[in-house]
């Protein structure tokens with residue numbers, strides 16, 4: 001059977017590092033109601049305010065990490081697509097971006113044109129969030145409806161606790177852990193606290209008490225980004241044989257004035273340096289591919305901050321990127337997906 005495609009979906013990047021291209025990308029991204037979850041007039045106003053200064057700042061940051069072949073996120077996602085082909089004998093393996101190009105629309109249309117009957121949609125986010133997982137799925141739904149595409153679509157659920165994913169994460173970090181370190185920080189992309197409250201099915205569990213994420217189970221866990229980040233970290237630490245005092249979790253990439261989930265990575269970098277940590281390893285398990293958030297925010301600015309606060313060395317552990325064990329795990333996880341769109 002060769003008519004069962006796998007469609008990998010990542011976030012996307014600007015078309016280039018020009019301020020105009022970055023502005024267009026940020027506008028599409030931040031005007032997504034799953035990302036900035038405010039009513040349209042307020043969202044438009046807030047995003048227009050952000051777009052006054054942010055495109056030039058972000059363009060500068062993108063320029064500092066851009067590769068000759070393009071955005072690291074896109075280049076690496078393409079390499080992953082190639083690597084996954086080895087493990088997906090059922091049909092084509094395609095790649096789409098939620099924002100920018102190649103779009104989910106162009107890829108679904110192209111798969112339908114090739115005669116594909118079934119598509120397994122794999123959002124490349126280990127932990128669930130409306131701003132990543134839901135918006136990718138909803139965009140696919142919109143495209144199917146808009147073009148009346150008769151494709152059967154299966155969804156790959158967030159794989160934060162899947163043994164094959166965690167094994168790949170542990171294997172990829174092993175050479176870095178083996179070099180020795182004082183502390184491992186697992187820095188995840190942050191989220192406004194409001195997003196967590198919105199997806200809490202009880203409306204009263206998340207962010208109530210210091211251990212809400214440790215107590216999360218069932219539907220609460222299935223909807224809580226922060227609890228899933230802790231589960232990934234615990235699963236990783238167990239595989240890596242780490243003691244609880246050797247690692248901690250934090251959340252990066254805050255934007256705007258609303259309260260985001262804590263602890264903040266910026267705060268932890270200072271605290272760890274002040275506590276006498278000299279060699280800090282940082283992993284970013286919310287990202288499967290290195291991108292501006294890992295390479296620039298942690299690898300450049302985070303390192304500078306840690307050293308200015310008294311640390312000696314910050315080693316950024318690369319994301320899973322296109323490693324064969326990860327490609328194989330992703331294909332296996334995708335092959336198990338049975339939930340229909």
Ligand SMILES: C=CC1=C(C)c2cc3[nH]c(cc4nc(cc5[nH]c(cc1n2)c(C)c5CCC(=O)O)C(CCC(=O)O)=C4C)c(C)c3C=C
Nearest residue numbers: 011012013014035058073129131132189255286291292293
């Ligand atoms: C309200 C703003 C944002 C939310 C919510 C958000 C959630 C979120 N994002 C990722 C993954 C990535 N984000 C990336 C870049 C990025 N994210 C935001 C804002 C929010 N993200 C912005 C404005 C940007 C652009 C860069 C910048 O200007 O700072 C990227 C990297 C893209 C790249 O091209 O390299 C990824 C990946 C997750 C996983 C997440 C929720 C959990």
Ligand SMILES: [Fe+2]
Nearest residue numbers: 011189253293
């Ligand atoms: Fe983001």
Ligand SMILES: [Fe+2]
Nearest residue numbers: 206207224227
């Ligand atoms: Fe929670």
